Amino acid sequence: MAFHGSTRPTVCGNLFPGSDATPNPTGPNAPAGTPRHPAEVPSPAEMEPDRPIGYGAFGVVWSVTDPRDGRKVALKKMPNVFQNLVSCKRVFRELRMLCFFKHDNVLSALDILQPPQIDCFEEIYVITELMQSDLHKVIVSPQPLTTDHIKVFLYQILRGLKYLHSAGILHRDIKPGNLLVNSNCLLKICDFGLARVEEPDPSRHMTQEVVTQYYRAPEVLMGCQHYTSAIDVWSVGCIFAELLGRRILFQAQSPIQQLDLITDLLGTPPLSAMASACEGARAHILRGPHKPPSLSVLYMLSDGATHEAVHLLCRMLVFDPVKRITGSDALSHPYLDEGRLRYHTCMCKCCYSVPSGRVYTRDFEPPADRPFSHNYEQSMHSVWQGKELIHRFITEHQQGKRVPLCINPQSAAFKTFIRSVQEQAVFVTNLFQIHALKMNNDLEM
Ligand SMILES: [Zn+2]
Numbered sequence: 001m002a003f004h005g006s007t008r009p010t011v012c013g014n015l016f017p018g019s020d021a022t023p024n025p026t027g028p029n030a031p032a033g034t035p036r037h038p039a040e041v042p043s044p045a046e047m048e049p050d051r052p053i054g055y056g057a058f059g060v061v062w063s064v065t066d067p068r069d070g071r072k073v074a075l076k077k078m079p080n081v082f083q084n085l086v087s088c089k090r091v092f093r094e095l096r097m098l099c100f101f102k103h104d105n106v107l108s109a110l111d112i113l114q115p116p117q118i119d120c121f122e123e124i125y126v127i128t129e130l131m132q133s134d135l136h137k138v139i140v141s142p143q144p145l146t147t148d149h150i151k152v153f154l155y156q157i158l159r160g161l162k163y164l165h166s167a168g169i170l171h172r173d174i175k176p177g178n179l180l181v182n183s184n185c186l187l188k189i190c191d192f193g194l195a196r197v198e199e200p201d202p203s204r205h206m207t208q209e210v211v212t213q214y215y216r217a218p219e220v221l222m223g224c225q226h227y228t229s230a231i232d233v234w235s236v237g238c239i240f241a242e243l244l245g246r247r248i249l250f251q252a253q254s255p256i257q258q259l260d261l262i263t264d265l266l267g268t269p270p271l272s273a274m275a276s277a278c279e280g281a282r283a284h285i286l287r288g289p290h291k292p293p294s295l296s297v298l299y300m301l302s303d304g305a306t307h308e309a310v311h312l313l314c315r316m317l318v319f320d321p322v323k324r325i326t327g328s329d330a331l332s333h334p335y336l337d338e339g340r341l342r343y344h345t346c347m348c349k350c351c352y353s354v355p356s357g358r359v360y361t362r363d364f365e366p367p368a369d370r371p372f373s374h375n376y377e378q379s380m381h382s383v384w385q386g387k388e389l390i391h392r393f394i395t396e397h398q399q400g401k402r403v404p405l406c407i408n409p410q411s412a413a414f415k416t417f418i419r420s421v422q423e424q425a426v427f428v429t430n431l432f433q434i435h436a437l438k439m440n441n442d443l444e445m
Pocket residue numbers: 343344345348349350351360361
């Protein structure tokens with residue numbers, strides 16, 4: 001089972017018309033000792049961006065060649081890191097998460113580029129595994145998407161999600177574009193720019209500025225001040241339906257219309273399911289006509305929408321987050337048995353083959369070995385202090401590892417990279433400011 005024609009060139013051209021394959025003129029032979037790096041660093045290998053492959057919520061991602069082994073990897077520049085305390089905390093959180101993750105269905109940091117001395121430290125570059133495509137591109141492409149594909153994708157999404165939730169992390173922006181895939185159907189959840197640690201105290205307010213609208217859970221649309229990992233499961237339900245039907249399940253123009261489309265399918269929710277909704281949203285639902293559920297239309301998504309598939313879908317698309325199935329429980333649904341078998345028979349790294357057959361792992365869907373800690377955020381009170389903490393974190397992270405990598409700012413490839421980042425700067429800055437205002441309470445926790 002493999003994808004044909006889902007190679008990277010489809011990615012580049014659409015995003016960056018006219019910025020085709022940047023030449024890679026200098027490579028590891030570029031002049032040593034750039035102004036940004038202390039002379040005592042022993043011949044650092046230099047990193048040359050090749051071309052852009054996409055954007056995250058808060059960053060630009062490029063395909064690059066690791067000069068140490070010639071391997072193609074992804075390079076992400078984290079923008080506006082030291083603009084203010086909120087951005088400092090957000091980036092440090094994402095960086096720590098990327099270094100924390102150890103799971104085959106969750107993208108993690110392979111390396112962080114060596115920072116210059118702290119006085120010149122303005123930018124952070126992270127290296128991750130390079131994936132060929134993402135689920136959004138697969139869904140809108142003409143290539144066939146069989147039930148086997150859907151089962152193995154959904155299995156891996158839920159497997160990664162179980163790991164994240166067991167570490168106490170809410171992703172908060174699960175969408176097809178944030179699910180990277182390779183031609184061999186391996187899938188990794190990426191982009192933790194909006195991820196945060198689960199808030200156990202229901203009286204603490206959490207930001208509503210999360211999740212791309214089409215995948216946004218009803219409790220978030222209804223202005224609930226506190227939400228749980230159930231918001232990610234809702235997003236996965238929407239993606240499951242999108243894989244089956246190859247079109248967005250709830251494609252609305254506004255949050256209100258989004259809510260209307262959801263109630264068109266699920267019916268008017270009972271009052272108990274709207275207990276924590278804001279007054280305006282509840283009034284909007286109650287003002288409208290009473291709608292009966294019309295879940296049977298899910299059978300018309302495609303031939304793959306079997307009774308088993310629709311049953312699981314209906315357990316994920318539950319209006320009341322308390323009654324929605326968890327990621328972990330969804331993995332026990334019989335619909336995913338074949339996906340599990342396929343994944344662990346020929347795709348995973350946790351099982352292996354011997355002449356007499358396959359030796360399976362003891363835990364097919366392992367949780368995190370410990371919760372992700374965000375206590376360090378309490379001790380970050382200024383941008384300068386944040387800079388020191390992040391600088392120390394990266395330096396300590398690199399100790400004893402391979403030859404450190406750094407950017408060669410003189411190279412033509414890097415100059416093209418920076419130009420493309422700057423072209424996006426207005427968008428990214430504006431987006432960030434909106435989030436900075438609204439996420440203040442959220443991030444101060
Ligand atoms: Zn396995």
